[in-house]
Amino acid sequence: MKKKEIVELLSLKEPEAVRSLYERAYATKLKTVGNKVYFRGIIEYSNICTKNCYYCGIRRENQKNSRYEMSSKEVIEAGLWAFENRYGSVVIQSGERNDKQFVDKIKGIIKELKTLTSGKLGITLSLGEQSREVFEEWYVAGAHRYLLRIETTNPELYSKCHPSDHSMLKRLDCLRILKEIGYQTGTGVMIGLPGQTLSHLADDILFFRDFDIDMIGMGPYVIHQETPFSRYKDKVDHEENLQLSLKMIAITRLIMPDINIASTTALQAINPQGREMGLKAGANIIMPVITDIKYRKSYQLYNNKPCLDENSDMCKSCLEGRIATIGEEIGYSEWGDSPHFTGRKNDKV
Ligand code: 5AD
Ligand code: SF4
Numbered sequence: 001m002k003k004k005e006i007v008e009l010l011s012l013k014e015p016e017a018v019r020s021l022y023e024r025a026y027a028t029k030l031k032t033v034g035n036k037v038y039f040r041g042i043i044e045y046s047n048i049c050t051k052n053c054y055y056c057g058i059r060r061e062n063q064k065n066s067r068y069e070m071s072s073k074e075v076i077e078a079g080l081w082a083f084e085n086r087y088g089s090v091v092i093q094s095g096e097r098n099d100k101q102f103v104d105k106i107k108g109i110i111k112e113l114k115t116l117t118s119g120k121l122g123i124t125l126s127l128g129e130q131s132r133e134v135f136e137e138w139y140v141a142g143a144h145r146y147l148l149r150i151e152t153t154n155p156e157l158y159s160k161c162h163p164s165d166h167s168m169l170k171r172l173d174c175l176r177i178l179k180e181i182g183y184q185t186g187t188g189v190m191i192g193l194p195g196q197t198l199s200h201l202a203d204d205i206l207f208f209r210d211f212d213i214d215m216i217g218m219g220p221y222v223i224h225q226e227t228p229f230s231r232y233k234d235k236v237d238h239e240e241n242l243q244l245s246l247k248m249i250a251i252t253r254l255i256m257p258d259i260n261i262a263s264t265t266a267l268q269a270i271n272p273q274g275r276e277m278g279l280k281a282g283a284n285i286i287m288p289v290i291t292d293i294k295y296r297k298s299y300q301l302y303n304n305k306p307c308l309d310e311n312s313d314m315c316k317s318c319l320e321g322r323i324a325t326i327g328e329e330i331g332y333s334e335w336g337d338s339p340h341f342t343g344r345k346n347d348k349v
Contacts (some may be wrong), residue, residue, distance in 0.1 A: 003275050006202035009251050010244065018247070025250035025282035029070050029199070032257040035328045038336030039319070040262075041082035041290035044299040045070050049095025051128070052163050053151075054327035055193070058095050060182045061113045064226050068298055070291075078290050079113045079121060081312055086286030087330035089122025091147065091287060093215050096128030103134050106139045122335040124186075129174045130194075132181075139181050146178045147186040147217055149348035152193060153207040154200040160231075161193060175211065184341045186215030192241030192250055193221045194232040201244070205252055214259060214341040215285070216252055219266035220245045222302035244271040246281040260285050260338040269304040276326050284347075285336070286323075288315045304345060 012018050029035075046069040047058040058065060071321045075092065082090045090113075091225075092106065110123055124145035125138060135146070150171055152158050158168040168313060178185045220241035223233050249261055262285040263278025271277065275286060289296065290312040297308055307315055323330055 003199075003202045003206060006251055006255075007198045010198045010201055010247050012247065014048055015038060018243075019069060021247065021250050022281045025253040026161055026280055028253055028257050029282045029284060033240040033260070033329065036284070036331040036336070037279060037323055037328050038089075038260070038285050038332075038334065039087045040122075040285060040287045041087045042076045042287045043090055043092050044289065044291040044295060045073055045092050045094040045127075045261070046097075047095055047295075047299045048097060048287065049315060050098070051096050051166060053166065053192070054161055054163070055224065055302075057226060057302060059227060062226045065300075066192065068295055068296055070295065072105060074292065076110050076112055076116070078292070078312075079109075079123075080116060082290055083091055083117050083121045084314060085312075087288075087290075088334045088336050089145075090290070091124040091126055093126035093147075094128075098130060098134070100231040103130075103137065106256065107137055108152065110138060110141040110143050113237075114227075120316070132177050135177055135181055135183070136176075139183060143183070145184040145186065146173055147188075147189040147215070148178065149190075149217065150175070150204075150207070151324055152189050152200060153204050154198065156195075156196055157193065157200055158275045159286060159328045175213075179212075184214045184337065185271070186217055186265075187211070187213050188216050188218035188262075190221040190246075191218060191245040192238075194235060199250055201248060205248065205255060208252060209255055213256075214338055215262070216251075216256075217264055217285075217287075218245065218248060220270055222266055222269050222304060224300065238270045242267060242274060242277075246277055249283050250281045255338065258339040258343070260336070260340075262287055265306065266302060268306045269302060272306075276322055278330060279323070281325060283303035286319060288312070288319055303308070 047068045049058050052060045079090050123143045123145045126147040179280055261283040263275045263283035267274030267278050293311050
């Protein structure tokens with residue numbers, strides 16, 4: 001697909017035309033990855049972050065947030081809960097830190113979770129930019145997927161959204177290293193950032209394709225009131241961001257038919273049915289939060305985060321119901337690697 005065509009699809013407004021785009025993407029999904037949804041339980045390890053992204057609620061300079069870090073025991077308990085409930089894998093996510101104490105603690109947690117589940121629980125990390133050595137250490141310890149969003153592939157927009165010591169090139173380098181090490185590598189962008197155009201978003205999709213990415217997690221930009229970007233609160237149209245995000249999912253599915261695409265929680269922050277809408281537009285992964293409720297309120301990257309008071313058991317039965325209503329199945333006890341990654345790995349052997 002050419003960039004011009006992507007921009008045209010992103011600008012569709014007429015409801016019938018938009019519906020037909022989603023139907024096309026959904027049919028492609030059924031043919032390639034099927035109608036199974038895979039769960040990745042998210043453990044929100046810590047809201048301590050050394051970075052200061054202008055849009056994010058847990059940025060370093062937000063002093064209204066009380067900071068926490070889970071103990072190893074708590075992370076392991078959450079991981080075992082996921083395993084016992086037949087979630088194929090967990091994602092350990094956190095604000096970015098590079099200190100040795102953090103690196104070692106994460107390594108210990110990965111090893112223990114692997115040992116306690118006889119290697120069966122899949123472990124994905126979403127812990128920001130790290131050195132090659134750290135990525136390697138965690139890989140050797142047993143993590144096999146890594147999520148690192150590029151946020152936007154447009155250098156000017158990137159620098160409007162981040163302080164000057166945050167570097168898009170460094171992030172690209174990290175993505176390259178992750179792939180070289182052998183991680184299933186995921187990335188994504190925020191959709192509807194102030195100043196973002198349809199042309200930027202089309203370039204983002206082409207980047208996913210050209211970088212040959214295995215997994216995508218992208219979602220609408222949502223205001224957080226304690227951030228510098230809250231100054232755009234009257235300009236951001238959340239409903240529009242939701243619709244645009246669904247189109248991004250659908251077009252990405254058409255262009256990269258066999259990858260894993262997440263229907264992200266931010267969709268649900270805008271519309272209670274947001275994640276089901278994402279699945280119907282071509283996504284096939286859901287990432288239920290499995291963090292203990294005592295921490296959930298402190299891990300708010302954006303306003304309106306859903307499920308703050310529901311514990312993991314409640315989230316599980318709620319999701320089962322929601323997925324059944326749209327006629328999909330849950331891929332319990334499976335890692336749910338994308339056929340794309342499996343193909344890429346076999347090419348190498
Ligand atoms: N709205 C939507 N997504 C956000 N993220 C951070 N802040 C926001 C926000 N205000 C996303 C970023 C980051 C991921 C963990 O959360 O894309 O990579
Ligand atoms: Fe930290 Fe990530 Fe938020 Fe940036 S987006 S402030 S790196 S948690």
